[in-house]
Amino acid sequence: MNNDDLRIILNTKASLVVIETYDEVRALNLLGNLFRQERLAAWRWSATEGIGHLGFGLQMGDGQKCFKPEEVLRHIKECMQASAFVLCDFHHYLDEPKLIRYLKDLALQETRHKVILLSHQLSLPAELSRYALSVSLSLPDEDEIMAIVREEARSWAAENKVERIKTDNLTLQKLVENLKGLPHHDVRRLAHGAISDDGIISESDLPELTRRKFELMDMEGILHFEYSTAHFKQVGGLKELKRWLEDRRLRILDEKSNIQDVPKGVLLFGVQGGGKSLAAKAIAGVWGLPLLRLDMASLFNKYIGETEKNMREALKLADLMSPCVLWMDELEKGLASDGSDNATGKRLLGTLLTWMAERKSRVFIVATSNDISVLPPELMRKGRFDEIFFVDLPDQETRTMIFKIHMKKRNLKPEDYNIGHLAVLSEGFTGAEIEQAIVSGVYAASARKAQVDQDGIEQAIVKTQPLSVIMSESIAQLRAWARERAVFAN
Numbered sequence: 001m002n003n004d005d006l007r008i009i010l011n012t013k014a015s016l017v018v019i020e021t022y023d024e025v026r027a028l029n030l031l032g033n034l035f036r037q038e039r040l041a042a043w044r045w046s047a048t049e050g051i052g053h054l055g056f057g058l059q060m061g062d063g064q065k066c067f068k069p070e071e072v073l074r075h076i077k078e079c080m081q082a083s084a085f086v087l088c089d090f091h092h093y094l095d096e097p098k099l100i101r102y103l104k105d106l107a108l109q110e111t112r113h114k115v116i117l118l119s120h121q122l123s124l125p126a127e128l129s130r131y132a133l134s135v136s137l138s139l140p141d142e143d144e145i146m147a148i149v150r151e152e153a154r155s156w157a158a159e160n161k162v163e164r165i166k167t168d169n170l171t172l173q174k175l176v177e178n179l180k181g182l183p184h185h186d187v188r189r190l191a192h193g194a195i196s197d198d199g200i201i202s203e204s205d206l207p208e209l210t211r212r213k214f215e216l217m218d219m220e221g222i223l224h225f226e227y228s229t230a231h232f233k234q235v236g237g238l239k240e241l242k243r244w245l246e247d248r249r250l251r252i253l254d255e256k257s258n259i260q261d262v263p264k265g266v267l268l269f270g271v272q273g274g275g276k277s278l279a280a281k282a283i284a285g286v287w288g289l290p291l292l293r294l295d296m297a298s299l300f301n302k303y304i305g306e307t308e309k310n311m312r313e314a315l316k317l318a319d320l321m322s323p324c325v326l327w328m329d330e331l332e333k334g335l336a337s338d339g340s341d342n343a344t345g346k347r348l349l350g351t352l353l354t355w356m357a358e359r360k361s362r363v364f365i366v367a368t369s370n371d372i373s374v375l376p377p378e379l380m381r382k383g384r385f386d387e388i389f390f391v392d393l394p395d396q397e398t399r400t401m402i403f404k405i406h407m408k409k410r411n412l413k414p415e416d417y418n419i420g421h422l423a424v425l426s427e428g429f430t431g432a433e434i435e436q437a438i439v440s441g442v443y444a445a446s447a448r449k450a451q452v453d454q455d456g457i458e459q460a461i462v463k464t465q466p467l468s469v470i471m472s473e474s475i476a477q478l479r480a481w482a483r484e485r486a487v488f489a490n
């Protein structure tokens, strides 16, 4: 183990140090080693165990354990011998004025003691933060990850009395790649999980690993791992988009390709129900990449005042999950330039643009929107997205395909129907409206306890007032905008 990162604690003048990590065991180990080497008396404290030696040695008698936060701080203040104190989970108590004052007293003393606050997350009140040094534990590098995986493999093999576990170099390399960016204990846990199901590390362990890795980073409703992706076979039309994506497939999937050459992402805009969300799912499905959906609306709603931080963390997590598809559905909900909270929207946009410009990982963005007029112009400038696609209403040929797709989904045989005629009748319909017409036909038929026939679907079509009629003007505007600045996806 390496404790160079922590040596700074000894070299700095600051008495107060904050370490944020989920890896408490490792942090305590590293600190214990460090203080032992330096022959500095070191203690740890927690609310359940009170004060005890850090590492080895005599324990305190029960009378001296100072279970209460105030007692331990008083004890430190009165302690004559220069020592290090590691206080675990002290973040719970940082709203009590007296405790804050104690910590400030300790921070302002001549560098006699080191007081280390060790929590998974901790933010100091302003009167303390200027005196404190914040230190982070380094994450394991490739070699260390490989060492952990081998260790887990060895111990599994020993436990199960087999000579060695089965794997090959390429898969092992992929596994290591996948575990990058996680702290030591998580690497160990996930490696253990991948091995212990069957004693084999194979390609088939990787998707599960990705999912579990995602679960570790709890984003509480902001970033979702989408289990159901789609295939382009389920998407009618969008020929240009499909071709564009196919041309770039290799560059996305090739791990060796230069990050500059890896496609950044696309923006899909067009009428409601045109298949944008479906296409986003299909991109991930076809490329076999995990699909993460960023919920633009909940960025704002979740924690007031934390919008930007949420965005940064979501992007960081996407980096960690790469290669992946990051789907920003209904982009306008988060970034609309005329939203009520304009300043936040601007900062959010800034965060996104910076990340896109400085992108360091293979994250492919698929943004969708049906109201391009409210999107900030900065985002539409050349070079932000690789391409902006307009998803227009499906033409007759595409409508035919969409009918076939949705009939098959419902176990209807397309050849039993005159689909050519249905496609003519449904001029101006979106994919969603075509699907809806079939669904209505099915319902009407089952109410009559009959099979869906041509007539049933035709009736459903005739009864529908498609959106394109109601919104003809705004669709015309979208098209005009698209002609100048976008590529037609169909």
Ligand SMILES: Nc1ncnc2c1ncn2[C@@H]1O[C@H](COP(=O)(O)OP(=O)(O)OP(=O)(O)O)[C@@H](O)[C@H]1O
Pocket (backbone or CB within 6 Å): 234, 235, 236, 237, 270, 271, 272, 273, 274, 275, 276, 277, 278, 279, 368, 369, 370, 402, 405, 430, 431, 432, 433, 435
């Ligand atoms: N081109 C298409 N091919 C097959 N099915 C389609 C197509 N377009 C739409 N659909 C059907 O309509 C449903 C709704 O479409 P989708 O949610 O993808 O539209 P959208 O463009 O994202 O709309 P919105 O702007 O309202 O979000 C899809 O789940 C699919 O079943």
Ligand SMILES: [Mg+2]
Pocket (backbone or CB within 6 Å): 276, 277, 278, 329, 368
């Ligand atoms: Mg959608």
